[in-house]
Amino acid sequence: MALVSLPRTETVIWAEGMDPGISETIGGADRLGLHPARVLAIWTAPPGPTELVRAVQTVKPDEVYLFALEPETVEFRSFVQRLVGMLKYDLELQEGRVNVQRLAAALGHREDTVRLALEWLVARGQLRVVEVGEHTLTLQAGGGPSFDAQEVQSRLQRLLEETTAYRRFFRSAPPEKLGIVE
Numbered sequence: 242m243a244l245v246s247l248p249r250t251e252t253v254i255w256a257e258g259m260d261p262g263i264s265e266t267i268g269g270a271d272r273l274g275l276h277p278a279r280v281l282a283i284w285t286a287p288p289g290p291t292e293l294v295r296a297v298q299t300v301k302p303d304e305v306y307l308f309a310l311e312p313e314t315v316e317f318r319s320f321v322q323r324l325v326g327m328l329k330y331d332l333e334l335q336e337g338r339v340n341v342q343r344l345a346a347a348l349g350h351r352e353d354t355v356r357l358a359l360e361w362l363v364a365r366g367q368l369r370v371v372e373v374g375e376h377t378l379t380l381q382a383g384g385g386p387s388f389d390a391q392e393v394q395s396r397l398q399r400l401l402e403e404t405t406a407y408r409r410f411f412r413s414a415p416p417e418k419l420g421i422v423e
Contacts, residue, residue, distance in 0.1 A: 258312025258349020271346035
C-alpha cells in the first residue's frame with residue numbers, strides 16, 4: 242500500500258524524528274498532533290510500546306498501515322544535534338522553557354530518553370536547570386561540568402540502543418505481536 246493511496250480525509254499519518262519539511266510534505270503529525278481517525282498510517286517506527294499504545298488509543302483506527310521508516314534521530318550524534326538545535330531555539334525565544342513531551346515527539350524518542358539527554362547536557366556543563374515542572378523545565382546556558390557526565394552518557398547510549406532494538410522488532414514483528422490488532 243502506498244501512502245498516496247490512503248484516503249487523506251480519513252487518515253492520520255504518525256511521523257516523528259524527521260526533518261519538519263518532510264513531515265509537512267507527507268501531512269505527518271507527531272504524537273501530540275494525533276486525533277481520532279478511521280485510518281492510522283505509522284510512517285516512522287515508534288520509539289517504544291508505550292508510545293505505540295498511546296497513539297493507537299488516541300486515533301482509535303479501524304485500519305492501521307505500517308510503513309515504519311527509520312527516523313533521522315537514531316544515532317547518538319544526530320539525536321544530540323537535533324536536540325541541541327531545538328534547545329537553542331527554546332533558550333533564545335522561549336526564555337529557556339522547554340517542554341519534554343514536545344521535544345520527545347519532535348525527536349521521535351521516549352520522554353525518558355530526552356530527560357536523560359538533558360541531564361547529560363547539564364552534567365557536561367552546557368546547561369543549567371533553573372526550574373522543574375511536570376512536563377517542562379526552565380534551562381539556562383552554561384554551568385559547571387560534573388564528574389558523572391560519562392556515566393550519564395553511557396546510560397543515554399543504552400536508552401538509544403533500546404529504542405533502536407524496539408524499532409527493529411517493530412519492523413519485523415507480525416502486527417498481532419505489536420498489540421495493535423486483535
